[in-house]
Amino acid sequence: MIPDLASLAPVPAGFAALEEATAHLEAPYAVVDLGAFAANVRSLVTRAAGKPVRVASKSVRSRALTTAVLATEGFAGILALTLPEALWLAEEHDDVVVGYPTADRAALRRLAADPRLLERVTLMVDDVAQLDLVETSVAGAHAPIRVCLDLDASLRLLDGRVHLGVRRSPVHSVDQAVALARAVAARPRFRLVGVMAYEGQVAGLGDNTGSRAHRLQIRALQAASVAELARRRAAVVAAVREVADLEFVNGGGTGSIETTVAEDAVTEVAAGSGLYAPTLFDGYQRFQPLPAAYFVTSVVRRPVAGIATVSGGGWVASGAPAADRLPSPVWPEGLRLTRLEAAGEAQTPLAGPGADALAVGDRVWLRHAKAGELCERVNELHLVHDGQLVGSVPTYRGEGHAFL
Structure with missing residues (x-):
């Protein structure tokens, strides 16, 4: 059951708290803060x-x-x-x-x-x-x-x-x-x-x-x-x-x-x-929504120094094909998609100064470019508040529906 939204403290949990609250889950999974x-x-x-x-x-x-x-x-x-x-x-x-x-x-x-x-x-x-x-x-x-x-x-x-x-x-x-x-x-x-x-x-x-x-x-x-x-x-x-x-x-x-x-x-x-606040809504001067939806995947390879490869990750948004339709790694910090492979169906290599700190089995948090399309990839959304996993709710897919 979802707590009354009007009564919740409107404070983001922070990645450390989100990660701790969901550490027992098997990736890939999706989280709503x-x-x-x-x-x-x-x-x-x-x-x-x-x-x-x-x-x-x-x-x-x-x-x-x-x-x-x-x-x-x-x-x-x-x-x-x-x-x-x-x-x-x-x-x-x-x-x-x-x-x-x-x-x-x-x-x-x-x-x-x-x-x-x-x-x-x-x-x-x-x-x-x-x-x-x-x-x-x-x-x-x-x-x-x-x-x-x-x-x-x-x-x-x-x-x-x-x-x-x-x-x-x-x-x-x-x-x-x-x-x-x-x-x-x-x-x-x-x-x-x-x-x-x-x-x-x-x-x-x-x-x-x-x-x-x-x-x-x-x-x-x-x-x-x-x-x-x-x-x-x-x-x-x-x-x-x-x-x-x-x-x-x-x-x-x-x-x-x-x-x-x-x-x-x-x-x-x-x-x-504006409820999930995907990356396409980061660039407005009139308002700044708080990122609230993420998906999480695991490091499965370390092919070379400076690269950590995660499982899957190619959850690309609809619209005109461009870099802004790709998911963005946001935690740990210092990660980026590579120009050659970007986000892939089976794997996604991540570069950047944060890559060498990752080991096989570590988790990487990403944001989708668009809002509801994330839910087409998972059966449920795990809800975290105040550092605690307070419940999980089904997506349309989790209820057996794929409308479009």
């Missing part, structure tokens, strides 16, 4: 400035930890990765929005056949073709299917020739949003209840790494994007509210909370990565 985790929970609530935080479950991927976060004041609702995941989570939680469109016909049929799930789960749409797919997949529904309109939050310059942001929804303008809202409203099988826009170019792009010129460039582009999106999102929400009675307007992510909640049109913010 509950003191750091609790501090990050409080930080997200503070940064949201009174607006509810919807938990991005793909960045947690542990049902027990998601439930513990939702029990903390300031959090409300889940933003799920897939419809099957949403249906599973909705067995316990009454407000689950699927963050991406779905083409899972079996899951759609299950949703449509269950009145309780229809009340709890909201689909994401950005195209009439998705509405068509849903309608052809389900024979009937006990109630209208709840849907949320996904607005493209990217910054487009020079008549669209420059695109800053992720490639998501085709709905960018007010007119496009209203047209889709009317298409939803015209179909009795659906009910439009929300609008979402994820500004990945702010929420997922650190502004405090690289050269000074690079940092200034990123900050200038993000400032321009924040200003443009605030105007456009307000106009879209106002226009769509003329078509449907919206229950929520969701925006942002861990890296953009302050600017997202500053918009009057936004009623809630989504966040998840």
Whole structure:
């Protein structure tokens, strides 16, 4: 059982305490420092400035930890990765929005056949073709299917020739949003209840790494994007509210909370990565989350002086292939990946001044580049607080699920 997060001292355990508390475990294993985790929970609530935080479950991927976060004041609702995941989570939680469109016909049929799930789960749409797919997949529904309109939050310059942001929804303008809202409203099988826009170019792009010129460039582009999106999102929400009675307007992510909640049109913010604080979230000037999730592996070889080789370690994050997607050795200090092999499936050689102090059987602690993806590699997360192993909770994988 996870202790009440609000009552935990928000103090990181430190590597010596983490290592001592888990020394009896066999590597590889994953650890969550509950003191750091609790501090990050409080930080997200503070940064949201009174607006509810919807938990991005793909960045947690542990049902027990998601439930513990939702029990903390300031959090409300889940933003799920897939419809099957949403249906599973909705067995316990009454407000689950699927963050991406779905083409899972079996899951759609299950949703449509269950009145309780229809009340709890909201689909994401950005195209009439998705509405068509849903309608052809389900024979009937006990109630209208709840849907949320996904607005493209990217910054487009020079008549669209420059695109800053992720490639998501085709709905960018007010007119496009209203047209889709009317298409939803015209179909009795659906009910439009929300609008979402994820500004990945702010929420997922650190502004405090690289050269000074690079940092200034990123900050200038993000400032321009924040200003443009605030105007456009307000106009879209106002226009769509003329078509449907919206229950929520969701925006942002861990890296953009302050600017997202500053918009009057936004009623809630989504966040998840800020709970574990992986390495991709080290480079922001607005906030500094505490690393809370680690994985541990063992030294199995000492091939030459200056190199210690650990078992496995190649837990590489999704996204554009680059060095920032690799895991980072963080304890003992003075270790680094090698340029030739990096992080490997079977083994990972580590160099640096700390390598010669390691012996076969010693442990090395690493941080993943992204948050929830760590959980796809392990069946459980071991929880440490105040230097003690206080419990273990299953990941999705540990409960027999691999949603995506």
